[in-house]
Amino acid sequence: MAPPSPGIDRRALISSLVALPALSGTLIPLPAPAQLAPPGSVLTSWNDGPAKQAIVDFVRATTDRSSPGYVAPEQRIAVFDQDGTLWVEHPMYTQVVYCLERVPAVVEKKPELRNVEPFKTVLSGNREAIAKVPMRDLEKILAATLTGMSVDEFKAEASKWLETARDPRWKRPYTELAYQPMIEMLRYLRDNGYRTYIVTGGGQDFVRVYAEKVYGIPPEQVVGTAGGTKYGYEKDGKPFLTKEPKLILNDNNAGKPEGIHLMIGRRPYAAVGNSTGDRQMLEYTKAGNGQRLAMLVLHDDATREYAYGPAEGLPDSKVGTFPPALYGEAKKNGWTVISMKNDWKRIFAFE
Amino acid sequence: MAPPSPGIDRRALISSLVALPALSGTLIPLPAPAQLAPPGSVLTSWNDGPAKQAIVDFVRATTDRSSPGYVAPEQRIAVFDQDGTLWVEHPMYTQVVYCLERVPAVVEKKPELRNVEPFKTVLSGNREAIAKVPMRDLEKILAATLTGMSVDEFKAEASKWLETARDPRWKRPYTELAYQPMIEMLRYLRDNGYRTYIVTGGGQDFVRVYAEKVYGIPPEQVVGTAGGTKYGYEKDGKPFLTKEPKLILNDNNAGKPEGIHLMIGRRPYAAVGNSTGDRQMLEYTKAGNGQRLAMLVLHDDATREYAYGPAEGLPDSKVGTFPPALYGEAKKNGWTVISMKNDWKRIFAFE
Numbered sequence: 202m203a204p205p206s207p208g209i210d211r212r213a214l215i216s217s218l219v220a221l222p223a224l225s226g227t228l229i230p231l232p233a234p235a236q237l238a239p240p241g242s243v244l245t246s247w248n249d250g251p252a253k254q255a256i257v258d259f260v261r262a263t264t265d266r267s268s269p270g271y272v273a274p275e276q277r278i279a280v281f282d283q284d285g286t287l288w289v290e291h292p293m294y295t296q297v298v299y300c301l302e303r304v305p306a307v308v309e310k311k312p313e314l315r316n317v318e319p320f321k322t323v324l325s326g327n328r329e330a331i332a333k334v335p336m337r338d339l340e341k342i343l344a345a346t347l348t349g350m351s352v353d354e355f356k357a358e359a360s361k362w363l364e365t366a367r368d369p370r371w372k373r374p375y376t377e378l379a380y381q382p383m384i385e386m387l388r389y390l391r392d393n394g395y396r397t398y399i400v401t402g403g404g405q406d407f408v409r410v411y412a413e414k415v416y417g418i419p420p421e422q423v424v425g426t427a428g429g430t431k432y433g434y435e436k437d438g439k440p441f442l443t444k445e446p447k448l449i450l451n452d453n454n455a456g457k458p459e460g461i462h463l464m465i466g467r468r469p470y471a472a473v474g475n476s477t478g479d480r481q482m483l484e485y486t487k488a489g490n491g492q493r494l495a496m497l498v499l500h501d502d503a504t505r506e507y508a509y510g511p512a513e514g515l516p517d518s519k520v521g522t523f524p525p526a527l528y529g530e531a532k533k534n535g536w537t538v539i540s541m542k543n544d545w546k547r548i549f550a551f552e
Numbered sequence: 553m554a555p556p557s558p559g560i561d562r563r564a565l566i567s568s569l570v571a572l573p574a575l576s577g578t579l580i581p582l583p584a585p586a587q588l589a590p591p592g593s594v595l596t597s598w599n600d601g602p603a604k605q606a607i608v609d610f611v612r613a614t615t616d617r618s619s620p621g622y623v624a625p626e627q628r629i630a631v632f633d634q635d636g637t638l639w640v641e642h643p644m645y646t647q648v649v650y651c652l653e654r655v656p657a658v659v660e661k662k663p664e665l666r667n668v669e670p671f672k673t674v675l676s677g678n679r680e681a682i683a684k685v686p687m688r689d690l691e692k693i694l695a696a697t698l699t700g701m702s703v704d705e706f707k708a709e710a711s712k713w714l715e716t717a718r719d720p721r722w723k724r725p726y727t728e729l730a731y732q733p734m735i736e737m738l739r740y741l742r743d744n745g746y747r748t749y750i751v752t753g754g755g756q757d758f759v760r761v762y763a764e765k766v767y768g769i770p771p772e773q774v775v776g777t778a779g780g781t782k783y784g785y786e787k788d789g790k791p792f793l794t795k796e797p798k799l800i801l802n803d804n805n806a807g808k809p810e811g812i813h814l815m816i817g818r819r820p821y822a823a824v825g826n827s828t829g830d831r832q833m834l835e836y837t838k839a840g841n842g843q844r845l846a847m848l849v850l851h852d853d854a855t856r857e858y859a860y861g862p863a864e865g866l867p868d869s870k871v872g873t874f875p876p877a878l879y880g881e882a883k884k885n886g887w888t889v890i891s892m893k894n895d896w897k898r899i900f901a902f903e
Contacts, residue, residue, distance in 0.1 A: 420817030420818055440839050442810065442813050
């Protein structure tokens, strides 16, 4: 999906801000915990159905040496969008929460920002007002909280925040809001020789902080919206890299296949997304020869997670990042739609 | 080293152009073929000495679980410059030869360029005149021959050229001019759990065309000077990427550690280079904690390959990409210098 980059979809961001529940938001009753998967088994959080079948069929067709669709191990690349595909994106991208919550620390270091917009409004905590901050000003927040420090400092700050911050609905660390069926799909693909990549509109450095721990995906397999860095030296001569407010890759929409070419250099065999920001990545993957898997996660489970996009029953003009038209394109192009409600036996590991 | 990007070192390029031997250049007598290595052995093309010892000691220190310098497998990253480190760069970068030799095909498609500079001069074949073409004009050659086609077309063209083009001195495909000791070092590191990356000032897409075949390094492990691509659709709706004349990463000098952060996101444990363009990459690698290996290939073998840089005995102002000052920095910083003459039993696999 299309989080905190200068290329961010304004409507999605703003609607996220408005919709953010208060920190004291009511806990929605969770279903009883599902039985734990027996060791060594895979895809146990998936119900039998067309989505699970599509995954199993794809793996069989591309890894069985006797299959006409056999793919050599070094070619086995699978790419996954992050927000909304691998973990919860609603009502606000985790990274945007991070940036807003970093503002007090930024202002403490630079007190001259306290009465300057948009910092003043963010400090006020008035969410209605924050939602009205113009896009150009929101970018100032992103720049102030994501750049200007060394890559090591950023990593330390983001790690610390991820350990302590809690999602308001589930009262759990954001890193526990990864979808268990997707974690199983990643593992299943890796067990079958696929290298799994994240291809996210989110900040590459931010996602790298947790991707290894949460998904088993190492930093070098995270492709995301990326800013430049600047090489320099500390007083003692030790070199370091500073994060710069210069956009190198806007990894959304057409930027996703462009980023895949830049960072991977091969066309993936499988791609999973959940929004218009993933459309080109899915098209590009599916357009390759042989057997290819393209999947779209549909958020249609208002009880266990959220229902939005086509599940809202609204016209395209009223729907953000997964308009009904994309649903139509999925059907037309042979993409498999994953219904969270019907295809997933459980959503989170903690259930 | 610093090949065909807009950031190319002009002096190096021009001196390369002037020094290029005529296609009928005399063959320098080669030493008798070395004995073939017994299967399964490694580093057999290295003489015993400090360079070989440094490699063996580094691998032992970082992979022996009982060593204080033990490095977890997922952290084992080794980066290699390409031109002049993994294969011959003298007297001209292979990619520059490619670009110059592509000019007739470009002009055939766009006849209006025939009498336009710098295409006119390149078509004349007059090397003295080509060497005088201004840098800005040379960039037009690079743009015309490396961009404006789909990534698949580029790959097909470059592959075809690499199959048929011959180095004027050895009369062999350029892909055979890889240094056998470095191929063994790559293999030795991989056998010990390291992932080997190329980090080149050369064009990322160009190096990707041959890196897997020549070095066993897959496209996703080639970091290089990279241009943008543009996503679009063919008439039948099939999506494709076009190579654009827009620089995303100038992977030279400070651009090397910056590129490593962008594409890998981890500080390497080992780095090998051969020129000033590799200085920051070597510094950055060596500045990490624990055991790190930084090496510089010294071209001091005028008989079997070439002698240039410090081997020329010239002042810094007269030497191109490996000035004596870099040699001094290597000694000061604990980088290991690899003497081609003394450390390498044989240089090429075909010897």
